[in-house]
Amino acid sequence: MASIEMHNIVKQYGDGYPAVNDVSLDIADGEFMILVGPSGCGKSTLLRMIVGLEDITSGDMIIGGKRVNEMAPRERNLSMVFQNYALYPHMTVFENIAFPLRLAKVPDDEVRRRVDEAADVLELREHLERKPANLSGGQRQRVAMGRAIVRQAEAFLFDEPLSNLDAKLRGQMRTEISRLQRRLGITTVYVTHDQTEAMTLGDRVCVLRKGRIQQVASPRELYEQPVNLFVAGFIGSPPMNFLPATLEGDQLRTPFGPIRLDERRLAAVQGRDLLLVGIRPEYFEDASLVDDAKRPLGTLFRARVDVTEWLGDSQYAYIPYEAPEAVTDQLRALSRELDSEELRTQAVVSIDAASRIREGREAEFWLDSRKVHVFDPQSGENLTRDAEAGARLTQLASEDRVEQVQEAQARGTTIGGGAHRAGAA
Amino acid sequence: MSTREKTWWIVGGILIILYCLFPIAWIVSLSFKAPSDISNGQFLPSGPTWENYTTILTGSASDLFLPALRNSFGICLIATAISCILSMFAAYAIARLDFPGKRLILSAALGVAIFPVISIVTPLFNLWRQIGLYDTWPGLIIPYLSLTLPISIWTMSAFFREIPWEMEQAAQVDGATNWQAFRKVIVPLAAPGVFTTAIIAFFIAWNDFAYGISLTSTSASRPVPAALGLFSGASQFEDPTGAIAAAAVIVTIPVVVLVLLFQRRIVAGLTNGAVKG
Numbered sequence: 001m002a003s004i005e006m007h008n009i010v011k012q013y014g015d016g017y018p019a020v021n022d023v024s025l026d027i028a029d030g031e032f033m034i035l036v037g038p039s040g041c042g043k044s045t046l047l048r049m050i051v052g053l054e055d056i057t058s059g060d061m062i063i064g065g066k067r068v069n070e071m072a073p074r075e076r077n078l079s080m081v082f083q084n085y086a087l088y089p090h091m092t093v094f095e096n097i098a099f100p101l102r103l104a105k106v107p108d109d110e111v112r113r114r115v116d117e118a119a120d121v122l123e124l125r126e127h128l129e130r131k132p133a134n135l136s137g138g139q140r141q142r143v144a145m146g147r148a149i150v151r152q153a154e155a156f157l158f159d160e161p162l163s164n165l166d167a168k169l170r171g172q173m174r175t176e177i178s179r180l181q182r183r184l185g186i187t188t189v190y191v192t193h194d195q196t197e198a199m200t201l202g203d204r205v206c207v208l209r210k211g212r213i214q215q216v217a218s219p220r221e222l223y224e225q226p227v228n229l230f231v232a233g234f235i236g237s238p239p240m241n242f243l244p245a246t247l248e249g250d251q252l253r254t255p256f257g258p259i260r261l262d263e264r265r266l267a268a269v270q271g272r273d274l275l276l277v278g279i280r281p282e283y284f285e286d287a288s289l290v291d292d293a294k295r296p297l298g299t300l301f302r303a304r305v306d307v308t309e310w311l312g313d314s315q316y317a318y319i320p321y322e323a324p325e326a327v328t329d330q331l332r333a334l335s336r337e338l339d340s341e342e343l344r345t346q347a348v349v350s351i352d353a354a355s356r357i358r359e360g361r362e363a364e365f366w367l368d369s370r371k372v373h374v375f376d377p378q379s380g381e382n383l384t385r386d387a388e389a390g391a392r393l394t395q396l397a398s399e400d401r402v403e404q405v406q407e408a409q410a411r412g413t414t415i416g417g418g419a420h421r422a423g424a425a
Numbered sequence: 426m427s428t429r430e431k432t433w434w435i436v437g438g439i440l441i442i443l444y445c446l447f448p449i450a451w452i453v454s455l456s457f458k459a460p461s462d463i464s465n466g467q468f469l470p471s472g473p474t475w476e477n478y479t480t481i482l483t484g485s486a487s488d489l490f491l492p493a494l495r496n497s498f499g500i501c502l503i504a505t506a507i508s509c510i511l512s513m514f515a516a517y518a519i520a521r522l523d524f525p526g527k528r529l530i531l532s533a534a535l536g537v538a539i540f541p542v543i544s545i546v547t548p549l550f551n552l553w554r555q556i557g558l559y560d561t562w563p564g565l566i567i568p569y570l571s572l573t574l575p576i577s578i579w580t581m582s583a584f585f586r587e588i589p590w591e592m593e594q595a596a597q598v599d600g601a602t603n604w605q606a607f608r609k610v611i612v613p614l615a616a617p618g619v620f621t622t623a624i625i626a627f628f629i630a631w632n633d634f635a636y637g638i639s640l641t642s643t644s645a646s647r648p649v650p651a652a653l654g655l656f657s658g659a660s661q662f663e664d665p666t667g668a669i670a671a672a673a674v675i676v677t678i679p680v681v682v683l684v685l686l687f688q689r690r691i692v693a694g695l696t697n698g699a700v701k702g
Contacts (some may be wrong), residue, residue, distance in 0.1 A: 053594050073597040080598045086591035090613040099609075100599040147599065 002064025225390035493652035584618025
């Protein structure tokens with residue numbers, strides 16, 4: 001197990017395009033770090049530079065205190081799960097999992113013991129003698145994980161390991177990976193473009209955009225205190241709504257009526273003409289269903305609902321609004337960058353599933369103004385970010401992690417590790 | 426597909442098969458005809474006889490045919506083996522590595538393959554005589570490599586390109602050196618490609634006539650196709666057609682056996698199940 005440090009890592013391709021640009025990131029020993037971003041943001045390239053399959057143009061890659069820039073993948077002692085699993089089709093499941101051990105010339109009985117152990121953890125016992133071609137997608141995925149955990153690697157690297165599974169299996173494997181990581185307490189770097197995976201798995205999440213780090217923080221901090229428009233729009237599903245606004249006195253004038261700001265946020269946004277207000281869908285509610293106690297904390301507005309989507313446990317309403325051209329273009333560009341194509345300016349609003357608001361009618365909504373963020377439309381910077389509150393959230397998350405790892409290890413469930421170390425000693 | 430269409434396909438297929446097999450059937454039929462029966466104007470021999478086969482296997486033509494058969498097998502197998510091994514490395518480099526001159530190598534290989542054999546036979550004949558390779562096994566193996574290597578490199582690199590690169594990267598991350606990754610992962614996966622290439626290379630070498638007739642003079646290294654050309658009848662007024670037909674049938678057998686043996690191996694896609702599915 002080891003920490004991974006990256007100092008000013010740059011990856012430039014032959015045509016001079018920097019796929020990864022000046023990335024510095026510290027991943028603590030035993031931490032679960034997620035690299036996330038839209039396609040082409042450089043997250044996979046960064047992972048492949050950690051494992052050594054991609055050359056590093058400049059910067060330092062330090063694993064366990066050693067600079068590894070020039071080391072071949074096999075010298076780095078990392079294990080990786082590939083997106084398409086990359087199982088060896090001519091070998092049985094047993095030999096697939098045993099492959100790293102065979103290469104390391106581990107004696108036969110030791111190989112058998114450790115493969116069996118890994119197979120037990122991943123419930124692959126009865127499939128050991130089969131060939132990968134005869135396994136289901138989920139089983140292949142587990143074999144790939146088995147190959148990763150069977151040896152004492154410094155860290156696990158995952159390259160979108162669940163993207164080839166169907167939704168149900170993906171959910172199961174996600175919790176499985178999380179449990180496994182806690183159990184083994186091993187440093188993990190996990191690349192994904194799926195934000196559910198990013199939010200649920202990671203101790204910290206690193207959001208990348210065009211090869212640059214936007215923000216590294218716990219999922220909660222990313223969600224509640226994003227640094228800029230990009231992070232705010234990327235994290236959360238359905239995504240955050242961005243409304244054009246102008247400052248009038250101590251209020252923001254938006255298409256959905258005025259929003260009152262507290263003093264801190266008011267001071268932060270002074271002196272700008274046009275602003276963007278970021279409001280998460282769940283900050284809205286059907287006005288008729290809001291407690292009287294909460295009502296004064298937000299503002300009320302009336303709007304015509306275009307479409308509603310009822311999902312049983314929740315309900316979304318879509319409210320179109322008019323926006324100045326400059327803002328529309330900015331929002332279009334942003335949504336394109338986030339791999340979605342927003343065709344109209346509309347707000348997605350999460351309302352109680354019991355709400356009887358109907359499509360095509362006008363309805364009254366309540367908007368919780370306590371948590372709204374205000375962004376500069378030009379630079380995209382979050383003007384009202386509370387850095388301290390954010391840092392506190394991340395601090396809490398890292399304390400949780402330490403506690404969980406200790407707990408998991410106190411139960412003595414690290415695979416092979418104990419026996420192996422005893423054997424080595 | 427309607428029944429009518431299906432019938433047409435079947436009829437068409439049968440016609441093509443007949444068209445392709447007719448020369449072979451003709452040769453088989455000829456090989457069973459006695460010398461006097463050759464020009465009987467019929468497809469089938471009037472009295473089938475083993476006479477031609479005994480002539481080439483034990484009779485007067487046997488000291489021409491049997492050594493030639495041995496030479497052909499030896500030379501072709503060695504040439505095939507060498508060309509498979511060399512082309513495996515070459516194709517791997519071409520498929521995997523990025524180096525300057527990669528396209529040049531491929532087009533040069535193609536150039537060599539389409540270069541007419543007959544135009545280099547004469548200079549080669551002179552050269553071989555001077556350096557002592559004339560009428561030896563290596564004297565044929567080397568030119569055969571020039572025939573088999575280009576096509577082997579092309580087929581093999583097509584196969585290597587099909588193998589997902591992740592396989593090899595996974596092996597490297599698992600702790601394999603480049604050589605180990607190649608030997609333990611890539612080569613087993615490329616096995617169907619190697620077989621296909623080997624068979625194609627073997628056929629090319631096996632069927633060669635121009636080099637065989639020009640670069641040999643005795644039974645020390647003369648291959649079968651050249652030996653066939655040297656058969657003579659019992660008298661100068663008699664054609665050795667029957668004996669040639671019998672020898673042709675015999676040299677066709679290994680080719681047919683090879684294809685039947687390995688066709689499943691060639692067709693089977695081994696990479697099945699390597700990646701998502």
